[in-house]
Amino acid sequence: EQKKYLKIIVDESARLSNLATSTILLSKLTAQSIVTDIEEYDLGEQLRECSVILSGKWLQKNMEFDVSLDHVMYSGNKEMMQHLWINLLDNAVKYTPEGGKVTVSVSEENGYAIVKIADTGEGMSKDIQKHLFDPYFQGDSSHSRQGLGLGLSIVKRIVELCKGTISVRSKVGEGSIFTVILPM
Numbered sequence: 001e002q003k004k005y006l007k008i009i010v011d012e013s014a015r016l017s018n019l020a021t022s023t024i025l026l027s028k029l030t031a032q033s034i035v036t037d038i039e040e041y042d043l044g045e046q047l048r049e050c051s052v053i054l055s056g057k058w059l060q061k062n063m064e065f066d067v068s069l070d071h072v073m074y075s076g077n078k079e080m081m082q083h084l085w086i087n088l089l090d091n092a093v094k095y096t097p098e099g100g101k102v103t104v105s106v107s108e109e110n111g112y113a114i115v116k117i118a119d120t121g122e123g124m125s126k127d128i129q130k131h132l133f134d135p136y137f138q139g140d141s142s143h144s145r146q147g148l149g150l151g152l153s154i155v156k157r158i159v160e161l162c163k164g165t166i167s168v169r170s171k172v173g174e175g176s177i178f179t180v181i182l183p184m
Helices: 002-031 043-053 055-060 078-094 126-131 151-161
Strands: 039-042 064-069 073-076 101-109 112-119 165-171 175-183
Touching: 039 043, 043 055, 043 064, 043 078, 043 101, 043 112, 055 078, 073 078, 078 101, 078 112, 078 151, 078 175, 151 165
Parallel strands: 064 101
Antiparallel strands: 039 073, 101 112, 112 175, 165 175
């Protein structure tokens, strides 16, 4: 019984630590008006690295992970962009059932980098999509223990700082497609 309670304490401590870290990051990004520490790097390679970071999660769920990553040279804050991709990819894996599929692509069109992250997960209703980027919003209470409701708020703010756009197409039972468009 002691081990059970110690596990609860450890899990809750980690959750509170993540909440504090995410809240501080969102506050910092909200107060920020420009992107600093800009460097040119390969966006396709960064997405590949982020996919590898999360490979343990998608391999555990026996998921297919399909990538089509062009070499797109992008100028931005590499660390900030990694937060963006990890959040979107982690959500795709989290909301896709075992044996499902996540597809990631990056390309360059007309001076824009276009990143699409699609999954064969649960999908979302139109009502949930309306509030998706609101801080602390969690559309699916069955996954509320896995997240804090801050990830997509952080994602949206990073995209805004980069003068880009983010959109989602989703249908319940058919999965979701997140599209990030960033000016080169």
